[in-house]
Amino acid sequence: MILEALAHQYQRLIERDEPGLSPYGYSPEKISYAIVLSADGEPVDVQSLLDTSGKKPVPQSMSVPQPEKRTSGIKSNFLWDKTSYVLGVSASSKRTAEEHEAFKAFHAQALAGTTDPGLMALLKFLSKWTPERFASAPFTADMLDANVIFKLDGEPLQYLHQRPAAQTVRARLLGPAAEASASASSTQRCLVSGELADVARLHPAIKGVNGAQSSGASIVSFNLEAFNSYGKSQGDNAPVSEQAAFAYTTVLNHLLRRGPHNRQRLSVGDASVVFWAEAQDPEQAQSNEDLLAMLLNPDSKSDEGQETEKIRQVMEVVAKGRPLAELDPKLDEGTRMFVLGLAPNASRLSIRYWLCDTLGDLVQRLRQHAEDLNLEPSPWKTAPSVWRLALATAPSRGDPPKAKADDVPPLLAGELMRAILTGGCYPQSLLTNIVMRMRSDGDISGVRAALCKAVLNRDLRLSHSDFSDKEVPVSLDVHSTHSGYLLGRLFAVLEGAQRLALGSQVNATIRDRYYGSASATPALVFPVLLRNTQNHMSRIRKDKPGAAINIERDIQEVIDKLPGEFPKHLGMQDQGRFAIGYYHQTQARYQKADKSDLAAHNETNDQGGTQ
Known part of the structure; x- marks a missing residue:
């Protein structure tokens, strides 16, 4: 269900040309430099692609051929890689010679017989390059271990991997013949699409989950003998096609991307949470996703006054039973919304929670959550986000008292988020945790008092007891x-x-x-x-x-x-x-x-x- 929903979202985004989303066989990677080659394969220049708009230069995200999944083996990427592979130089790798030879051998085989000037220039470069030449211009020590791509001199707007001939070679490398010759896949029925297709033995890495390995982690992975059954190994245990594996990992990496403009990603405890709307119309999807982002993370923007007023209007409309379309015609209460919480677990990812529901139901539950928390006088100017509530479960230290993110119990934060999204009881440990924190650190804050009220009132309401007599008052x-x-x-x-x-x-x-x-x-x-x-x-x-x-x-x-x-x-x-x-x-x-x-x-x- 999760992989299917992600794969469908990938198709929707590709059909509407979503910026930053790569087609099959490509992925956005951090690229720092471009080596400019002459037609004879001589390096004539090195162009920096670093983004210098911030406090310090950072690599630029570019769509390049999807990288190989490397654990301990040596595998070359197509037409780009880090300097230990491309140039045979590194400040950290102890096997630069082997990695550089793998890069040369792979491209010599993949580009054999090409007549494209750019690809021929790369082959000439590799045939006469020696790592000792890195000590001279145009190369600099800043390039060490950075990802580099290539460009043909005189063509300022196109890199080698963007050339039509390179894309043709890439399609051939991804084809069934190449997979069969490498014994990398078998034809089975895909669990995601239901079609007969070549199965991915290893799924692409998922990056951007807080606490997970920087090189990426996997949702689906079988790499130990104990995981094998009936003679099947790795991806054959849960057959997912190469295309479906690429689709779900690509869109998940897109949702997990970091940046101020991505409101579909937030952190709650140790979980990285992403959400999206099932809508073909880009504007409708954007409106529905923005509404959910605003309700889940209301204190994330600087325009607190405007955000608070929008939330108040939404809650007022929902409380009166009126349609959300009164606020924005693009809001559709029947739109299906998906919420996925991922937590790190060594080289794999744990599914902390997964929810599929309509926008109307989610907004109704978030309104009830806000009502359960409500205290007068209000302890906040802006409604607290889920993460701000989770921070209240951590010990407060210093003057003024302040909690640290590392002290938030991860399971408790996950269960809190699940209760908010599903409308179920808050975790019973939440009240115990809050009470014990107040007793130990003496910080009886408004947020903590509001959480106590929310737990008590929701338990009373859902237990079908006499709610009116025992309800905790608002003021x-x-x-x-x-x-x-x-x-x-x-x-x-x-x-x-x-x-x-x-x-x-x-x-x-x-x-x-x-x-x-x-x-x-x-x-x-x-x-x-x-x-x-x-x-x-x-x-x-x-x-x-x-x-x-x-x-x-x-x-x-x-x-x-x-x-x-x-x-x-x-x-x-x-x-x-x-x-x-x-x-x-x-x-x-x-x-x-x-x-x-x-x-x-x-x-x-x-x-x-x-x-």
Whole structure:
């Protein structure tokens, strides 16, 4: 199913001339230099193809004949390669002589009998080239181990591999006769296309997956004796034709390409995620893919205000049951969308998740995800991406607290993404992870509180229990009677009293010292905190009697709703509610402080105006 969907996407992109996508037998590779040859095979110049628009020069991506899949063997590419093959010089390879001889022998055989001037110039060059000549102009040491191509002098717009004669030779090398003579394939029914075709024994490498080998990795691979069955080896175990193998790997490499303009690729934990729309119309496909990219990764662009407004409009339309076409006529809720998550696994790739669904269903689930996360006041200006949520599961260190990507549990991040896309329960370990992180590092951020709320509310809704009575509130709920939520509120009130009494003299608040134990074993901690608060209240009554009355009222309001004794222990769900209650009450205190400052500022301005 995955390979079939990728192969079909390749055909759609080829039919609409997608930029950067190569035809069968070719692939985009990083090329750094072009050696200009005279008709006699003499190197007259070396042209740099490096892109210098950024901070440092980088190789240019060019469509060249597809490279050979090299593990430990020596195989030459056609009409291009790194300098150890082309010129017999390298700063790292210990077998440059063998690699250069392989390049010469391969091209001598492949180009035998050619009458094309450019290809003949290459043969003459190889026949008289010696690696010692690399020390003289026009060659430079910067070329070592870079990929190089060839050009015939006097033809500035065409490289050797682009010449019609070279493309004819390339087609012959890819033909059934060449494959049969090399005993590289057998004719079987392709599992992807269903047609009888030559089977690919080795599939082209897939590059661009975070954490995988830089030379590429494979989804389909059989290279050990233990993987062989019934006398079949390598690709014969799962027959996929050469064309289908090329198609699915080429389009996957295209989707995985790095760059600021590729919004079909994002990282979530250790998974590299790609997605695409099944649509023949390029503009319709682009619109559907952009919408999904915006919803999955809303904080990826600089125009945060515009992006946030677009997301708000989408959510509003979907919530009211109106069609997405009201926002953009090119949006079609029935368009099939594909999402593929790939994770590194040595020289192979693991499928972290795979989803095929309609755009309308995916948008509906993302809207529900946003609703589950919703907190008031909102902890963010721009809706958080999946990766930003995953970062909340990592420990926060430093001042201000910051999480590292390497600390995100990869399986947890993958299960979080799966739950968002499918609408299922969030992973149960998510709540445990978030609660334990808050207890250990004391960072009770809005994102973490929102994740606690999302897990609790989704579990309640999907369990078909009485959702209305147990639902975690969006904003401060002064009528809630849940012990965990009330104790979180009480803890925030006591912390506020400490801050008001001591002001800037506070080195560490009760949150820094007692949050973990207060949220887990309230009966042991809250009596101590309440006694200490009386000392703070004495100072507040002297300096700010009005504030003292408000704090005492808040404390009494919460305690009146609690049972006769503080609970000895709070379960994981109640600890999640504790964090949400703490967040709501803390934000309410900040809002009161902001209003007080604004009132004082307005009063000062009014007095100044009457003098």
